[in-house]
Amino acid sequence: MNSSPSDFPSQLITLLAAGMLVIQLLMAVQRMLLTSIRLFALQSLLFAAIATVIAYCHNAPEVYWVVGLTLAGKVCFLPWLLNRQVRRIGIVQEIAPLLNPSASMLLCGAFTVVGYLVARPFTSLERLGNNTLAVAIALLLTGFFLMLNRRKAISQVLALLTVENGAMLAAVALTTYGMPLVVEVSMFFDILVAVMVLGILVYRIRESFASMDLSELKLLKG
Amino acid sequence: MNHDLTLLLIAPALAAIVCLLSRSRRAMELANVLAFALTVGLGLELLRQVLLHRVVSECGDFLRADALSAWMVLLVSVVSLGSSLYAVRYFRRDLASGAVTPGRIKEFYVLNPLFGGAMFLVVLANNLGVMWFALEATALSSVLLVALYNRKTSLEAAWKYIILGSLGLALALFGTVFTYAAAIRHSATLPNFNWSHLMSMASQLDPRMIRLAFIFVLVGYGAKAGLAPMHTWLPDAHSEAPSPTSAMLSGVSLKVALYALLRFHILTTACLGSSFSRNLLLVFGLGSMCLAAPFILVQTNLKRLLAYSSLEHIGLICAGIGLNSPLTIFGALLHMGYHALIKPVLFFSAGNIHQSRHTLQMRLIGPGLIRVLPLTVLSMGLAGAAVMGLPPFGLFFSEITVLTGGFATGQTLVSALLLAAILASFCGILCQLTRVLLGTPRVEHVSEPKMRGEFIRPVPPHSRGKNSSSEQAQVRQGKTTEYTEYTEESLGEGIESPGGRVHASGAHLADPFRVLRVFRGFPLPFSRISRISWSLTRFRSLRFLGFGFVSNFPFRVSDLVKRWWSRRHAPVLDGLPATGLMLAIFLVFSVWLPAPLLELMRQAAGIIGGGLR
Numbered sequence: 001m002n003s004s005p006s007d008f009p010s011q012l013i014t015l016l017a018a019g020m021l022v023i024q025l026l027m028a029v030q031r032m033l034l035t036s037i038r039l040f041a042l043q044s045l046l047f048a049a050i051a052t053v054i055a056y057c058h059n060a061p062e063v064y065w066v067v068g069l070t071l072a073g074k075v076c077f078l079p080w081l082l083n084r085q086v087r088r089i090g091i092v093q094e095i096a097p098l099l100n101p102s103a104s105m106l107l108c109g110a111f112t113v114v115g116y117l118v119a120r121p122f123t124s125l126e127r128l129g130n131n132t133l134a135v136a137i138a139l140l141l142t143g144f145f146l147m148l149n150r151r152k153a154i155s156q157v158l159a160l161l162t163v164e165n166g167a168m169l170a171a172v173a174l175t176t177y178g179m180p181l182v183v184e185v186s187m188f189f190d191i192l193v194a195v196m197v198l199g200i201l202v203y204r205i206r207e208s209f210a211s212m213d214l215s216e217l218k219l220l221k222g
Numbered sequence: 223m224n225h226d227l228t229l230l231l232i233a234p235a236l237a238a239i240v241c242l243l244s245r246s247r248r249a250m251e252l253a254n255v256l257a258f259a260l261t262v263g264l265g266l267e268l269l270r271q272v273l274l275h276r277v278v279s280e281c282g283d284f285l286r287a288d289a290l291s292a293w294m295v296l297l298v299s300v301v302s303l304g305s306s307l308y309a310v311r312y313f314r315r316d317l318a319s320g321a322v323t324p325g326r327i328k329e330f331y332v333l334n335p336l337f338g339g340a341m342f343l344v345v346l347a348n349n350l351g352v353m354w355f356a357l358e359a360t361a362l363s364s365v366l367l368v369a370l371y372n373r374k375t376s377l378e379a380a381w382k383y384i385i386l387g388s389l390g391l392a393l394a395l396f397g398t399v400f401t402y403a404a405a406i407r408h409s410a411t412l413p414n415f416n417w418s419h420l421m422s423m424a425s426q427l428d429p430r431m432i433r434l435a436f437i438f439v440l441v442g443y444g445a446k447a448g449l450a451p452m453h454t455w456l457p458d459a460h461s462e463a464p465s466p467t468s469a470m471l472s473g474v475s476l477k478v479a480l481y482a483l484l485r486f487h488i489l490t491t492a493c494l495g496s497s498f499s500r501n502l503l504l505v506f507g508l509g510s511m512c513l514a515a516p517f518i519l520v521q522t523n524l525k526r527l528l529a530y531s532s533l534e535h536i537g538l539i540c541a542g543i544g545l546n547s548p549l550t551i552f553g554a555l556l557h558m559g560y561h562a563l564i565k566p567v568l569f570f571s572a573g574n575i576h577q578s579r580h581t582l583q584m585r586l587i588g589p590g591l592i593r594v595l596p597l598t599v600l601s602m603g604l605a606g607a608a609v610m611g612l613p614p615f616g617l618f619f620s621e622i623t624v625l626t627g628g629f630a631t632g633q634t635l636v637s638a639l640l641l642a643a644i645l646a647s648f649c650g651i652l653c654q655l656t657r658v659l660l661g662t663p664r665v666e667h668v669s670e671p672k673m674r675g676e677f678i679r680p681v682p683p684h685s686r687g688k689n690s691s692s693e694q695a696q697v698r699q700g701k702t703t704e705y706t707e708y709t710e711e712s713l714g715e716g717i718e719s720p721g722g723r724v725h726a727s728g729a730h731l732a733d734p735f736r737v738l739r740v741f742r743g744f745p746l747p748f749s750r751i752s753r754i755s756w757s758l759t760r761f762r763s764l765r766f767l768g769f770g771f772v773s774n775f776p777f778r779v780s781d782l783v784k785r786w787w788s789r790r791h792a793p794v795l796d797g798l799p800a801t802g803l804m805l806a807i808f809l810v811f812s813v814w815l816p817a818p819l820l821e822l823m824r825q826a827a828g829i830i831g832g833g834l835r
Contacts, residue, residue: 121430140396144389153381160388167395174403180415183351187395190358194388197362201369201384205377217378220458 009057016050017135017169021112024142024162028108029101033154037082040158044074047165050132054172062181063172069188070168078161078195082154085199089206097149104149111141122174132173139166153202157195164191226271227278227285227346230264230295233257234302234339241331247324250331251310257335258303261342265299268292273818276825279348283416286348289825293555294345294474294481297562300807301473302338305466308570308800309334312466315577326370330464336363337470341478348416353482354391354398357446360475361387367467368459379458386455387446394442397486400435404428404493417485424492436490436499440483440506447479449540450510453533457517460529461582465573468525469566472532477558480536484543488830497546504544504636510537511643518650524572524582527654528565531609534647535561535617541640542624543830549627551827557620559823563808564608564617570801571602588658599659601801606655608808610648616812 023043030036048070055063097104115138122133143163147156168187171179179187209217237257241250271278272292279286287295313330316322340363343356361384369380402415404427420427445452456476460468483503490499514534521527535557542554572582578595579587592599608615621644628637811819 118434122434136396140392143392147385147389156385160385160392163389163392164395167392167399170396171399171402174399175406179351179399179402180349182349183355183415186352186355190355190362193362194358194384197365198384200366201377201381204369204372205381208372208374208377217381220375220378220382220462 009053012053013050014131016046016053017132017173019046020050020165020169021135021138024139024146025105025108027158027162028104028142028146028149031097031101033086033152034083036155036158037079037086040161041075041079043162043165044070047168048075050169051172065181066168066172066184069184073188073192074161074165077192081195081199082157085202086154089203096151098151099149104145107145108142111145112138114138115141132169136166136170136173139163139169153198153205157198157202160198161191161195224271224278225280226264226268227280227287230261230268230299230342230346231285231339233260233264234335234342237335238332238339241328241335247327247331250328251306254306254309254331254335255303258299258306258338261295261299261338262303265292265296268295269818269822272825273821277418279418283348283418284352285346286416286418287346288829289822290481290484290829291345293559293822293826294478295342297477297559298338298341298345298474301470301562301566301804302334302341304566304570304800304804305469305473306334307803308469308566308573309464309466311800312464312573312577316464319577322371326372330367330370330467333363333367334466334470337367337467337475341474344478345481348418350398350401350417350420350485351415353417353485354395357394357443357479357482358388358391360478361391361446364463364467364471364475368463368471370464370467371462373462375458376462379455379462383455383459386452390442390445390452392442393438393445394482397435397438397440397442400431400438401427401486401489404431404435417489420489421492424489427489427493429494432490432493433498436486436502439486440499440502443479443483443486444506446476447483447540448476448510448533448536449506450513450533450537453510453513456533457526457529460532460569461523461525465525465569465576468528468572469569472529472569473562473565476532476536477539477562480539480558484830487543488832492832500544500546502544503540507537507540507542507544508636508639508643510534511541511640511647515643515646515650518647518654521654522584524575524584524587524658525569526582527584527651528568528572531568531647531651532561532565534643535565535609538621538624538640538644541636542627545624545628545631545633545636546831547627547631548827548831549630550624551627551831552823553620553623553625553627555823555826555830556623557617560616560620560808560811561609563804563811564605564615567601567605567801567804567808568609570804571598571605574598574798574801575602584654584658589661591659593662597798598801601798601805603655603659604805605808606651606659608812610651611644614812616808619812 020043023039023046027036027039027043030039048067051063051067051070054060055067099107112134115136116131116134118137119134140163143159143166146159146162150156150159164187205217234257237253240253244250244253268278268287269292272287272289277286277288309330313322313327317324317327337360340356340359344353344360347353347356365380365384365387368383369376401420405415405420405423441452445455448456460472463471487499487503491497511534514530514537517530518527518534521530539554539557539561542550542557545551575587575591575595575598576582578598579591581587592603608617611618611621625637625641625644628634628640
């Protein structure tokens with residue numbers, strides 16, 4: 001049951017998790033909104049691949065549910081929804097980050113190091129590969145940074161979604177099977193509803209502020 | 223077999239479905255009120271059962287209620303009933319004044335029971351993952367309620383709320399995952415993720431993992447509970463939401479998030495056997511209290527002031543649990559209850575004030591609100607005195623309990639800090655509320671006609687030119703320029719409220735009696751009497767000694783009588799039944815706590831403090 005880090009599945013998982021991290025870094029420097037959405041879909045696809053490897057190698061059929069939900073929800077439905085919203089609102093594609101790409105890349109590198117530092121005491125607990133927990137925490141931290149760095153509403157939603165991806169990765173990395181099925185299903189449900197609610201809000205903000213630039217949201221203070 | 227817990231979840235869900243399908247507003251109102259009235263009954267039944275069996279569980283341990291959950295169920299159901307009662311009148315008035323559309327009201331009636339039901343699920347779920355899901359559901363169902371008015375400011379508040387809430391919940395999800403990971407260290411099979419199961423194997427959990435998990439959960443659920451550094455969404459959301467929702471958010475939603483945090487606190491203490499988690503709770507609680515006090519002093523918006531007071535109280539509850547003596551935990555639970563009952567009264571009164579004055583800026587509302595809305599001011603004054611912690615009211619006793627427990631266990635420094643923070647916010651609220659509610663309206667020169675137009679009241683820019691001669695308008699503009707930057711936000715509100723006619727022209731407000739005559743059809747004799755009493759209040763020494771109240775007396779009685787006859791023109795009595803109900807429950811429980819409730823709280827305190835003893 002417990003796989004040694006050197007066998008093929010766990011190496012594959014480490015590779016895929018590293019891929020998720022690389023995509024996160026690409027999102028940090030990406031300026032085009034539509035490309036960011038595609039990158040998010042790709043990241044979710046990598047997560048689904050990790051879950052498939054786990055389900056196959058550890059003979060855990062419940063994890064196929066996670067794969068299915070991820071493919072349906074995060075790889076297809078949410079990117080489609082966000083895409084449609086971007087096109088319907090017809091926003092300018094430029095994301096306009098606060099920091100320039102090289103500075104944000106450096107910061108994200110630092111966050112990755114922090115992630116490894118936090119995860120180091122727990123590597124013995126990880127069941128799959130050595131790096132997945134570290135990658136999950138790095139996804140969390142860079143997701144927070146993405147959220148701070150971007151002032152467009154939809155890019156903040158994307159950042160939130162990548163943080164959720166990190167949480168899912170942590171769940172499979174630490175537990176092999178993912179969370180109990182009822183929790184997994186409710187997590188997906190929550191994410192879907194959250195994105196829809198955020199979509200409604202984005203739409204209304206767009207209507208009343210005539211822009212999606214959140215730096216205009218500064219009426220409330222103190 | 224009993225189905226109490228299941229019914230507690232089904233009743234609000236049914237109400238939401240009914241509201242979704244029905245077209246009549248009356249049916250929606252009725253569905254909301256009935257559903258929550260039913261949950262109050264179920265809560266009382268649950269109280270009886272919990273006292274009998276200690277733990278009630280249903281659906282194969284999926285739902286589980288012990289004393290702590292039963293206590294939260296009671297609070298959530300009573301506050302939800304109060305706010306759905308209040309919402310009936312509140313939204314009718316809003317609809318009449320055009321502040322909301324019927325569609326938005328429907329949105330409220332659909333989402334409000336979902337919000338309440340999600341809170342029931344939080345406190346009844348045994349599975350920690352399901353608890354996380356339910357908390358996210360409370361955030362998602364309340365965020366559209368915060369944005370209900372669709373003003374720029376409320377959209378901003380909603381955005382902050384959902385983004386900070388979701389971030390917090392993402393962190394809490396990490397914490398939940400770590401807790402699960404700590405549980406499966408030894409077992410190769412899929413373990414059960416129920417809280418009760420984890421508690422039974424607490425000593426076998428991996429301590430490092432649990433420690434990490436608690437930090438994540440503290441920051442995550444702490445953000446939802448509004449603890450200090452993560453509190454920034456709280457004043458925005460509370461002040462921009464419609465008043466029934468503000469009451470729910472402040473009265474119970476914060477405490478429900480704190481409840482989730484407490485479950486992890488109990489688990490962490492049972493696993494580590496150290497004071498790790500309680501020290502963190504103490505630090506965050508104290509931090510919230512110390513931060514709230516100065517912000518209370520500088521607030522200009524009434525509901526933001528109340529929101530910061532909630533921050534202070536949630537900090538006190540948190541610190542009381544962090545002090546971790548049986549007495550402080552008991553006091554904290556008591557405080558939870560009293561605060562849940564009294565905050566809605568304050569928010570309901572603030573809602574009445576908002577609807578009649580069309581602003582929440584305190585310098586535009588007051589001073590001397592007591593002349594305009596005597597009953598609302600009475601309820602607000604009583605509730606304000608209670609929330610400050612004045613002696614005859616319950617919050618005083620709970621605060622004293624916490625402090626006594628703190629000093630008695632030798633945690634002198636922390637308790638002294640608590641006391642200082644309580645006193646600071648006491649002064650803040652006292653100072654702010656008396657300035658708004660009591661005193662005399664800020665018109666010292668009623669009798670001098672030349673001063674009339676000069677009474678400075680910010681005039682919405684669009685109405686400046688049109689309602690008076692250009693000369694007057696110029697004068698007024700000249701007079702108001704220095705104030706305009708000061709009142710930007712209030713101007714925004716003034717423009718939107720369609721009933722803003724009261725403030726349309728500064729001239730009306732120069733003379734309060736003229737306002738009364740114009741807008742309430744005030745008969746002359748009454749205003750003569752009041753003019754005499756008014757002149758009495760000009761003796762400053764009398765006013766200083768508190769005689770302003772006495773000399774206002776005939777005026778206010780006449781006012782009341784008048785309103786009693788023409789309720790249609792005076793919305794003062796509207797919304798008072800719900801406010802009065804909550805206030806009455808609070809006052810009754812202040813002087814008399816029934817034995818079953820005391821026993822329930824004692825058991826709940828035992829559950830929280832049990833890990834250490």
